[in-house]
Amino acid sequence: MSEDHSARIGAIHRELHSHLPSAPELRVKALESLLVEKGLLDPNTVDAWIAVYTEQIGPKRGADVVARAWTDPAFRNRLLADGTAGIIELGFEGWAGGHLRVVPNTPAVHNLVVCTLCSCYPHAVLGIPPNWYKTAAYRSRAVRDPRGVIAEFGDAIPDNVEVRVWDSTAEVRYLVLPERPSGTEDWDVARLAGLVTRNSLIGTERDLGRLVGTG
Amino acid sequence: MDGIHDLGGRQGYGPIDVNEPPEPFHAPWEARLFGITRAFTRPAIFSIDLFRYVRECIDPAEYLSRDYYDQWLLAYAVLMVDAEAVTVEELATGKAAKAIQNISPPMTPANVATLTKAMSRFDRDSDTGPAFAPGDQVKTISFGSCGHTRLPQYARGREGQIESFRGVHILPDTNMAGDGPAQPLYTVSFLAADLWPEAAGRKDHVYLDLWESYLEHA
Numbered sequence: 001m002s003e004d005h006s007a008r009i010g011a012i013h014r015e016l017h018s019h020l021p022s023a024p025e026l027r028v029k030a031l032e033s034l035l036v037e038k039g040l041l042d043p044n045t046v047d048a049w050i051a052v053y054t055e056q057i058g059p060k061r062g063a064d065v066v067a068r069a070w071t072d073p074a075f076r077n078r079l080l081a082d083g084t085a086g087i088i089e090l091g092f093e094g095w096a097g098g099h100l101r102v103v104p105n106t107p108a109v110h111n112l113v114v115c116t117l118c119s120c121y122p123h124a125v126l127g128i129p130p131n132w133y134k135t136a137a138y139r140s141r142a143v144r145d146p147r148g149v150i151a152e153f154g155d156a157i158p159d160n161v162e163v164r165v166w167d168s169t170a171e172v173r174y175l176v177l178p179e180r181p182s183g184t185e186d187w188d189v190a191r192l193a194g195l196v197t198r199n200s201l202i203g204t205e206r207d208l209g210r211l212v213g214t215g
Numbered sequence: 216m217d218g219i220h221d222l223g224g225r226q227g228y229g230p231i232d233v234n235e236p237p238e239p240f241h242a243p244w245e246a247r248l249f250g251i252t253r254a255f256t257r258p259a260i261f262s263i264d265l266f267r268y269v270r271e272c273i274d275p276a277e278y279l280s281r282d283y284y285d286q287w288l289l290a291y292a293v294l295m296v297d298a299e300a301v302t303v304e305e306l307a308t309g310k311a312a313k314a315i316q317n318i319s320p321p322m323t324p325a326n327v328a329t330l331t332k333a334m335s336r337f338d339r340d341s342d343t344g345p346a347f348a349p350g351d352q353v354k355t356i357s358f359g360s361c362g363h364t365r366l367p368q369y370a371r372g373r374e375g376q377i378e379s380f381r382g383v384h385i386l387p388d389t390n391m392a393g394d395g396p397a398q399p400l401y402t403v404s405f406l407a408a409d410l411w412p413e414a415a416g417r418k419d420h421v422y423l424d425l426w427e428s429y430l431e432h433a
Contacts, residue, residue: 116223
């Protein structure tokens with residue numbers, strides 16, 4: 001971007017700051033009214049997108065991917081070789097899924113995903129990111145103090161386990177494949193999927209075994 | 216740009232809200248804004264990298280304190296004013312002073328099911344082979360750029376190792392118009408101890424996806 005264009009972007013930011021309505025609700029309302037009046041937006045389509053990302057596309061998809069990988073070794077291999085091809089097999093293709101890489105936890109390795117520069121997230125399989133994922137606290141600490149972050153969420157990573165932090169700086173998106181807890185050998189795919197939490201797919205949780213006794 | 220958004224490794228931001236409620240949106244206006252951004256007709260090309268750059272240009276104090284979706288609102292508002300599709304006055308009042316000519320009808324609810332399956336790809340066909348191979352030792356460049364870039368400050372001037380070649384991807388630094396030139400992209404692993412003094416003695420790693428022009432042979 002040219003210096004002139006950068007200066008113009010900064011000037012527009014400052015002008016908006018002093019003119020837009022003071023409450024976010026009012027800013028959004030004004031934006032929606034304006035876009036509808038300009039012929040750029042159908043408000044019913046806004047409702048449809050909210051419904052899709054509230055009811056249909058969310059971490060349940062990621063949990064289904066993991067349960068399938070736990071029970072189908074051939075699928076697991078395809079998923080690890082090409083995450084995007086893997087989620088297409090399950091009909092989960094979508095937003096930010098075009099370059100998906102699935103990183104497996106093992107007894108010796110724990111994976112954690114962050115985007116330090118903005119908020120990159122594999123929406124197609126996890127839906128809307130939690131707010132904490134987008135905060136300065138998580139983005140600043142995940143790359144520097146991953147063990148402390150995971151401890152804050154309630155899991156301790158043993159010293160002999162290597163932590164791998166994936167900072168999503170390009171358009172590659174990351175999904176953690178957690179380890180299958182012991183005691184689930186005779187569980188079917190649906191029951192296994194019920195064990196998999198959103199946080200385990202980001203990597204802020206490691207041990208899914210605590211739910212086995214009650215599952 | 217060396218902006219407030221480049222947060223990796225910064226200190227003093229406190230604990231994480233680990234007890235956040237599980238619902239995807241925490242206020243009706245957040246959901247509304249999200250839905251608007253998926254549904255509205257772009258009056259000009261708003262590439263992902265241009266959008267990110269405009270968000271990075273939010274005043275630093277505002278960047279840290281404004282709600283996330285409010286930042287999206289600001290970024291799209293700036294992009295639309297910059298494209299001369301709307302004015303600041305129109306955004307302030309919610310009333311159109313001037314119509315936009317020759318636009319197609321907006322997205323309908325019937326389009327949504329298909330569009331949820333849309334998947335952008337950022338790699339491009341190229342005759343240029345990668346300069347680095349997995350296992351090569353590399354060093355990142357020391358300087359960022361004044362515009363948009365995706366090499367975080369914490370990983371500048373550091374030695375790492377090529378973990379994998381990811382294909383030839385559009386370079387964000389020159390992608391404001393949406394289809395800028397592409398370059399080989401690599402996943403590069405850094406020993407955490409080479410980035411952070413307190414990680415000394417650990418075998419932990421940090422992985423970043425970095426374009427060829429961000430790298431030199433070590």
